[in-house]
Structure formats: structure tokens, C-alpha cells
Amino acid sequence: MRFAVLQFGGSNCDHDAYHVVHDVCGVDCDLIWYKEGITREYDAVILPGGFSYGDYLRAGAIATRTPVMQDVLRHADAGRLVLGICNGAQIGAESGLIPGVFTTNAYPKFICEWVHLRVENATSPFTSQYRMGEVIRIPIAHKEGRYVVPPGVGRQLLDEGRVAFRFCNEEGECTPESNPNGSALNITGVLGDKGNVLVMMPHPERAAEQILGSADGRRLFASMISHIENQ
């Protein structure tokens, strides 16, 4: 089994994702500089957080148009796993891997804080180690993380089981107060139509070790590993 973490010039959670995959989960992992392209088969590709090209234009807009993203789309088309975290989620949305976009937060400032997420799908390759409806604790850190979709699409995604995570309070209620960035229906983790792509604004790699505040995010990586092992 081998994971890849893509590195753009402004990726800044690349080493963090690598650390969790390689050191915490004990899985082989390569850091891939975007100019090198994906030159072999990987079981999973992670688009890490950061500011891929400084994000002066629109988060993820330029990264989406780099040749390496064609490699990522081919990898996804083959049914293998793609996880986009934060800036990786913005790139994923911009690339059309999921419907909708992530745009400027309702209160238009950067937000870095711990939030609660409700697990809305516990059978995907990314969430099988969670229980349906379980409340987990994971941090967010973004300025452009408000998920926006055309009318009706959010509800449809929920009905189709394509929502992995929604912002909620400690009791698991998806209230306006527990929606830190104003996302549609509190949605912040969305699966691609074949279920092998997950994009999410919260940072599971930052919640993979108890000493850093929570180990809830580790089970997301464990779910991916288990899915790959059982293929």
C-alpha cells in the first residue's frame, strides 16, 4: 500500500499529512512535487492544505490548472482514493470532483478553531471506522471554506449519502450557531459521485494524535487503509 501527498509551492500541510500517514499510521507515503507529476500507481492521493499558489486569485484556482491535476483526475477515474483537505478541498471543488464551491466565510475572516462534526455517512471508504451520527472533534483553519451549492443540491447530496460531515454542536445538532463559516446545510465534507473522493475543509491530520487535542481524525485515515486492504 502506498499513499502520495501532492506538494504545490504554497502547500503547507503536506508534511503534516505525510507525518500522519507515514509515522502515525505506518503506511508508505511519497511527497510528490507538482512539477514531477504522478508517475506510478498509488492507492490514495492526498491534496493537502495550504495556499497552493498563494491563493491571491481564488483558492485553488491556479493549482487546478496544473498538469499534475490531470494525473489526479485519471487516478480518481480509476476508482482509487483522493482526499482533499482544506486547500485540497478547494482544489477538488474547482476541479469538478464534487459539485459546489468553497468561498469566503460568512464572517469574512480566517477562522482557526476546534469544531464538532457529525458523521453523515459511515460506510464510505473514508468513514467506515466512524458510527453514523457520531460527533467528532477536529479543527478548521480557513478563510474560504463556506460551502455553496445551487438550490436543492445540498439536500440532494444528503439524500444520496454524499455528505460525509456536517458542522454540529457538542450534542450533534446541526444549528446555525455551530456553523462557523456559513456553509450550506452545515455541510463541510463531500464525497464524489463514486464515493472514492472526499473533500473536506476540516483538518483530520491535525486531530490524529491525542497530545494535539484529539485522535478522532485518525480514524479517517484508518478507514482509507482498511478500504484499500479489503479491495
Place this chain on the structure above:
Amino acid sequence: MVSAGDLAYLEGQLGRTLTDLEIACFDNLWSEHCSYRSTKELLKTLPTTGENVLLGPGDDAAIVRFSDDIALAIGMESHNHPSYVDPYDGAATGVGGIVRDIISMGARPIALMDPLYFGPLDDEKNRYLFEHVVQGIGDYGNCIGVPVVRGELVFDESYSGNPLVNVVCVGIVDPDSYLTARVQRPGNRLILYGASTGRDGLGGASFASRDLSEDAEAEDRPCVQVGDPYTEKLLIEATIEMKATGKIAACRDLGAAGLAGASSEMSSTFGAKIVADRVHLREPRMNEVEILLAESQERMLIEAAPEDVPALTAIIGKYDLKWSDIGEVIPENRYIVTFNGETVCDLPIGLLVGGAPCETREAAPYDHETPFTLPAGGLKEISLRVLSHPDIARKDWVSRQYDHDVQLRTVATGGDAGLLRLGDAALALSCGCFPRQIALRPYEGTANSVYENAANLACLGADPLCIVNCLNFASPVHPDVYWQLSQAVAGMGDMARALAVPIVGGNVSLYNESDEFDTRIKPTPSIGMAGKGPLFIPAAPKDGDTLVLIGSAAPALGGSILDAVTGCGGSAPAMAEISLLPLVRTLARSGVFVTDVSAGGLLATLAGFDAGCTVTLAGDPWEVLFSEAPGRFLAACADPSAVDGLPHTVIGTIGGGATEIAVGEERLIITAKEREEALDSIRSRMMFD
């Protein structure tokens, strides 16, 4: 401009008139910002050595051993004047500058701290400065992926028109292979890489050493640089990758005084010959003065052997950064610049770098302490005003704009200090000072500010490793200000010696005065402290815990938040007694929640418990609740026997929702709602729907 006295001195030394470029070089390199002309003699008195100090003051950053295989690179900078003129870019480039200081040691930056000082928030301009400074720091630090793990906020009238933006950056590097900014061998090439040079930030170092005049904003805007954090991120990665090859002989970032400053200071062990035409430029037709003095951001300079240049520049190219081979190290101790084939600067390098004569300043002591007068108003009303003072209120409106978790080291940020996982130990970081107390008693106030940072670390079980500082003062030409400065440095040095903590670096920012607001800042010797302790998740106070007050201190209300709110006066605190610190450290390591009583006094500490508390205290209510004299700690523990062996008093328990305090004849009840409203004052002021 170079003063007439300096110019006459220089012409005498050189026996000729100076070229335009030479004058510009001296104007910047002989400024207070670069040459410490008013402070060099004072700074010499500070303790700078210790068993863990691998490299003390003088380079871009200090190197301090943390463990066998990890050393810290640490530095502190101010970006005060630019942040007033253009708060967003001024603050952002302040972060960029100190981060490059860390990169130039070959270190990876891992943490930032931002002590900030503003005028009161009821003034619209101060709110504008506050909002944009915070956003500038956030946007820059967040983009480059260096977490802001700690800060300090002080609001005081004296910072109206002259906010202070200080930044501490900490990096990590192999203790055996850090880089320095001292060239090593004549014949080696000097390679400039990073952003191209434009006309931005011309004369910034000399600008930083002036007071701000009324129309400073419009006039000086060209002096403020614009930051590009994406390029900075590329510089971080490129420099670390080049450093790993072992082929960088020396490295320096371009900051104040631009290429002239970096290339001359770096080469002062030998000499340098710079070909100005080779610098990669952003705009056409720049002259030699502009090329050498521009403070365009995100640029670095390395020394490399000629045969190593291709390997290093290939790495620079990998990151899409530009570079130019701008000259060489020469054996003669001269600083030579050519442009269009002509020599436009040819100076003895020792005269340009470190040759500035020291200024002698007069000191005039003062005594501004007034006798304590009973505040007018009820205890509860005044208590709520103290809690809603922005120095005491919650800082989450600020801290959540900073990414504090990136790089996966952050264990805690909310308590007395920031706590990071580093190897198998914890790196603890604290910053700040007490300007109001320092204004009354510069010596004791500064000493107590050093102590306060050490106390913050002790509450997380950490021993101090080193101190960095920013000496932010008004103009030293005023004898009372120079007295403040000399007293502050003496107090800092004495407390550092008492705690056996070396002061390894710092920066001086003088002339912080504003014609517009007719203000001079309060003396602000801002402290940054790094420490080391065992790695553990700090204890949190729990409902039902017993509250224990540890230690005692002669009450003092002068310079307290109560004084700021009511003008009650009083003496400022005496010098802290340090003997409790080791005991507090041991207590924290045993898993007991302990915090020190400081700004806002015991009331602010008690109001920090979200679950509320019920306590009974003896003594005068004003003194017991509001004194900020150092030496008191508050512990919360399930079993009070945990504090046996420490001088202590059991005062109550956590819980009940409200903050209920019986003190002397007074009974103070602050409901949870009142407390939340008071502590929420910054957010409610700055955030509206």
C-alpha cells in the same frame, strides 16, 4: 538624512566628499534601527551567554540548544512605523522579515508570537489599525504555514497614532550545522535570490528612526513594503533544501537597508564587490541608490564557492524563484559597488558597518507615582469595567484569525503560555510586558515583565531557556525617555541574571511618538521567552476543584488595570521575589492546574473559570482583587494536599456558574451572563452582523 555632524565626520575620515550612494548607505546603516547608536552601551550590560547558547546576539537570529539534536533559532523584531502607515502590509512584512531571519540561519520556522499594542478601541482609527494589523499578520503567517501560538494585547492611550507590532519567530535547526551571516572565503560568489527588486520600501531603516509627523500616512506610504507570502514560502523551502546540500557558506536575509545592508554586514569579516547592474529588477531605469537601498521583501543573499553555484541555483529554479550572481567576497576590507562600469561606492567596510559613533544621551529620573485614592463607584460596577477592559477580555477574535495548529506541534495555546511538542519534550513560549507599571517604575516593571514570562512558563512546567526582546520607546533625545530606557535595560538584565536566563537577541525601536495624537508611547520593553519542559497535556480546571491561592505579594495598584480604568493611582509593584518558581513548576508537572495572578489581578484570574467559582478572601477588597504585584499563583485541584509544601490558602471551589467572591465586608456576585458579556468586549466591539 545623514546628520551634518556625521557627514563632516565621514568626509574627514575619507578625505573626500561622498557619492550619493555612499550617503544613502550611511543614512540607513548608521540609523538607530541598524546601528543601535543610542543603546549599544546599555545593551552591552545584558547577560548573553549560557551553557545552551550556541550563538548569541549579533547575527540574524540566536541559536540555543534545546536537546542533543535540536537547536532553536530565535529572534524578535518590531514593525511599528510601517504598521501605522499601512497596517495590513506593515504588519505582514514584519512577519516576513523575522521569518527570513530564522530561515537565514538554515532553520525551519515553527512558531510565531505577536505582542501588539494599540490605542483604545473607542477610537475608529485605532479599530482600523487593530483590525488590519491582525489581518496582515494572519494572512502572512497562515499562508507560509507558520503557526502563531501566542500573543499579547495591550490597549493604552499612549499607543494612539503609534501602535507597536512586535513579532517573535522560533525555528529549529541541527545544533551542529546552522548557518551564519559571516562570509567565509574571498573569491566566493554572492547570490541574491527571491523576489525582484523594485522601488518599494526606499529608506525604510532611516524612516523607522524618525517620529511620525502629522501627514506621515500620505508622505511615507512609499516607505512601506508590500508582502508576498507565497514567495516567502518558496524561500523557506528553497533555503532549507539548499542548506541540506552543505554548500551554503553564509546566508543573510535582506531587511532594513536592503541589499546595501545585507551585503555589507554579511561581508564585514572580509570585504565585498557588488555589481549593481546584475540585480534582477522589477522595474526599469532604477539607479544605483534605488537598487542598493530598496527594501523589496522576500529576498535573500547567500555566499557560495564558484563551483557550487550551479547546484544551488538549480534548487532556486526548482521553486520558480529568480536569482542573480551579484558579486564576490574580496580579501580587502572594503565595500565596493559598481554600476554601469563606474565605481559608485568604495568605503572601508569597518566604517560603514559598526563604525557609527555612539550618541551620548542625558538621563533625567522622574517620579510619576501618586498616592492611592479609593475608586469612585461600586465594587461590582468597577469589576465589570476591569473585566471588559480589552487587555483582560478574551482574545479569541484575534487568535482565531491565526492558524495556530499547522505543523502538528501545538499542544496548547489558551493558558499561560503556548506549548509545542518538540522531539520528546515541550517547547513553551510566552511574550509580553507591563507598560503601565514600567512607566511608573521602569526598573522594577521591566524586571517583573521578565519574571512574569518565566512564571507563565512555570505554570506549564517549563524552565526558561532564553529571552529575546524589543525595546520600544519614545525618542531617547528626551532625557526622561532615555532614563526609562536605561532603567528598563538594567531591570531586564538583573532579573535575567537572577533567573539565570540569557538574553540572546532583540531589536530596538525608538522615536515612537505621534504628532497627530500628541502622544509618546509608554516604555514597552517587550519580552519573548522560550522554555523547555516535559511533554504533557496541561491540566484544565474542573467543576468541583478546590481553589488554592499560592504565595503572597505586597499589594500594589499603580499601573494596574484598575488604575487604567479608575485612575486610582498607587505605587507600582516592587521587584518580584523569585523563589516560588521552581515549586510552581513542580506542581504543574504533577498534573495540577496552576496559573499566575497578573493583569487584572485575582479578579481576572477567577473570572477566567467558565464554570464559575465561590471564594472567600481576607483583606482589603481593592488590594486583594486588583493588585497585579507578581508572586501570587492560583491552583485548582481535586485534592488540596497536592499543594502541601507551598505557602498557600484554600479560598474556595470551582462551579456554580456565577463568580461569587466574599472579601472583607463586601460580597461580589457576577453572574455567568454578566461575566461573559464583559469578557466578550473585544469581539462585540469588532464583530458586527
